[in-house]
Amino acid sequence: MKKTLHPTYLNQLPLLIIAMLILAIGCSSDKGKRNQSDREAPDLITDVEPIERDFAEIKQSGVLRMITYYSSNTYFLNQGIEVGFEYEMIKEFARENNLALEVVIVGDENPFELLNLGEGDVIAANYTITSERKKVASFTRPYNIVDQMVVYSADVGNPPKTIEELAKSGIPISVRRNSSYHYRLQNLIEEGYDIEIDLIEESFETEASLVQVANGNFLATVADDNMFDAANRYMEGLLQGPVIAESDTIAWAVRQNATDLETKMNQFLYKHFRFSEDRDTPRRSTFLNVLRKKYFEGSRQMANYYNPDWNYQSLGIISPYDEIVKSVSDSLDLDWLMLTAMIAQESSFNPDSKSWAGAVGLMQVLPRFVETPYEELYDPVKNIREGARIIKEHLDHYAYMDSTNRWAFSLATYNVGLGHMADARRLTIDRNKNPNEWEHVSDSLIRLMQRRYYQDARYGFARGIEPVKYVEETMNRYRTYQAVIALAEQQQQSGFTNSLIPGFIRRQ
Numbered sequence: 001m002k003k004t005l006h007p008t009y010l011n012q013l014p015l016l017i018i019a020m021l022i023l024a025i026g027c028s029s030d031k032g033k034r035n036q037s038d039r040e041a042p043d044l045i046t047d048v049e050p051i052e053r054d055f056a057e058i059k060q061s062g063v064l065r066m067i068t069y070y071s072s073n074t075y076f077l078n079q080g081i082e083v084g085f086e087y088e089m090i091k092e093f094a095r096e097n098n099l100a101l102e103v104v105i106v107g108d109e110n111p112f113e114l115l116n117l118g119e120g121d122v123i124a125a126n127y128t129i130t131s132e133r134k135k136v137a138s139f140t141r142p143y144n145i146v147d148q149m150v151v152y153s154a155d156v157g158n159p160p161k162t163i164e165e166l167a168k169s170g171i172p173i174s175v176r177r178n179s180s181y182h183y184r185l186q187n188l189i190e191e192g193y194d195i196e197i198d199l200i201e202e203s204f205e206t207e208a209s210l211v212q213v214a215n216g217n218f219l220a221t222v223a224d225d226n227m228f229d230a231a232n233r234y235m236e237g238l239l240q241g242p243v244i245a246e247s248d249t250i251a252w253a254v255r256q257n258a259t260d261l262e263t264k265m266n267q268f269l270y271k272h273f274r275f276s277e278d279r280d281t282p283r284r285s286t287f288l289n290v291l292r293k294k295y296f297e298g299s300r301q302m303a304n305y306y307n308p309d310w311n312y313q314s315l316g317i318i319s320p321y322d323e324i325v326k327s328v329s330d331s332l333d334l335d336w337l338m339l340t341a342m343i344a345q346e347s348s349f350n351p352d353s354k355s356w357a358g359a360v361g362l363m364q365v366l367p368r369f370v371e372t373p374y375e376e377l378y379d380p381v382k383n384i385r386e387g388a389r390i391i392k393e394h395l396d397h398y399a400y401m402d403s404t405n406r407w408a409f410s411l412a413t414y415n416v417g418l419g420h421m422a423d424a425r426r427l428t429i430d431r432n433k434n435p436n437e438w439e440h441v442s443d444s445l446i447r448l449m450q451r452r453y454y455q456d457a458r459y460g461f462a463r464g465i466e467p468v469k470y471v472e473e474t475m476n477r478y479r480t481y482q483a484v485i486a487l488a489e490q491q492q493q494s495g496f497t498n499s500l501i502p503g504f505i506r507r508q
Contacts, residue, residue, distance in 0.1 A: 055260035063102055064102070064122070065122075067106060067122065067124070068124050074126060075105065085294075089143070092287065093264075100469055100473055110178070112137055121258070126224070137256060138262055142251045142273065145247050145249055146250060147243045149244065150221075151223050152238075153239070154214075166241065167195050174213075174218040174220065175198070175209070180248065184245045185244070198218070206227050207227065209223070229297075272285040318481055321349065339388055343362045343384070345470060347363065362384055363384060400436075411470060411475075427444040442467075445468055448461065448464045
């Protein structure tokens with residue numbers, strides 16, 4: 001199976017609340033220790049020769065890999081479900097091109113190195129197009145225009161209103177070294193402004209920096225205006241400062257040799273964002289306007305994200321049903337995170353969900369396959385028990401396989417049924433392939449959508465693309481959950497607790 005995260009980075013997943021927890025503790029002691037020599041540190045963008053992987057290879061693999069950060073506007077988990085402005089944009093592109101989507105989350109790692117090494121195919125992280133970045137990657141047409149602005153902590157008395165006043169104030173501006181904000185501040189220094197730059201950890205993406213400013217751990221940072229507007233609705237302690245750059249264009253980054261992928265993405269983005277003839281007023285599609293409202297204009301979802309009473313963003317918690325899933329999984333010797341990934345895939349954690357085929361509840365159990373009365377299948381505990389029992393039976397059926405194939409076959413069977421799986425394995429044998437390898441059987445499942453293959457199959461036509469995507473997406477989500485929990489447990493073992501997590505400040 002394909003990896004969601006490069007193995008090297010599995011234990012470095014920048015779960016936002018954990019990054020804030022770790023760094024908040026050390027921020028105060030680090031203030032004032034960085035000097036002018038830090039400003040001259042070498043850029044983190046290095047010269048890595050890009051691999052050969054363009055749109056044709058991506059289509060052949062069936063998977064598009066998105067490199068991004070963990071934050072409320074790029075990608076995060078909302079009660080176990082993957083969301084985020086960048087995530088939903090890329091997911092729509094993947095859907096239109098019949099691709100599954102993997103998410104590669106980075107922290108201290110250089111995303112451009114990951115891109116050119118082939119660990120991902122596109123960087124979607126609210127990135128400004130800069131001359132420095134264009135040296136190592138190509139950028140799509142823009143999908144947003146923003147202004148860069150200084151944001152002060154409320155602890156700053158009489159905050160500077162202009163760049164000139166800022167230069168005279170001596171207030172350090174906390175930014176990441178290879179960010180567009182850092183480049184712009186360096187340009188201002190070259191223009192003669194005596195601005196003090198406080199270089200911070202690479203895991204501090206913009207949202208995490210704003211949290212630190214709101215808490216008074218940083219005196220100032222730089223943010224795009226739309227991100228400041230969103231954060232300012234839910235965080236107390238942020239003060240707007242001067243604009244330092246106007247009309248920056250935001251775009252996706254791809255490898256310089258991935259020209260076909262860039263073209264495909266440009267065609268997609270042209271439908272959703274373009275300039276008017278005078279280039280002063282951008283025109284956005286309904287789809288893009290809905291996403292902007294959802295993530296940047298005070299949606300309920302963002303309010304929940306910053307709500308200190310919202311337990312599901314707490315350290316190590318995936319969904320509202322964790323305890324039930326753990327209990328059921330323990331009783332059947334199942335992996336509770338895999339069961340959670342199945343629930344996310346089946347019902348998006350909606351206990352009242354019902355499919356067109358009559359499957360109901362969290363795990364979309366078909367009433368005809370269980371003895372539990374129909375109405376009781378909407379009870380989360382009973383539904384999870386029945387779904388777990390069924391997947392356990394499938395795992396037992398494929399017990400002779402290795403772990404990866406065993407789970408892949410069991411998940412596919414849960415989705416499409418034993419009959420179609422048997423047909424796919426027989427077809428795999430007919431093709432002189434291994435019927436115990438998911439890679440070969442998944443190809444046969446897709447072939448069962450073609451008349452020349454399904455006309456001789458015992459169970460006939462199968463919409464094989466559905467179980468193939470089901471397995472891929474469930475396994476991808478499972479690996480994401482694994483990484484989140486692993487890092488959460490690591491921090492808890494270090495003595496950190498949920499009550500220490502800073503930054504979840506709600507405006508009254």
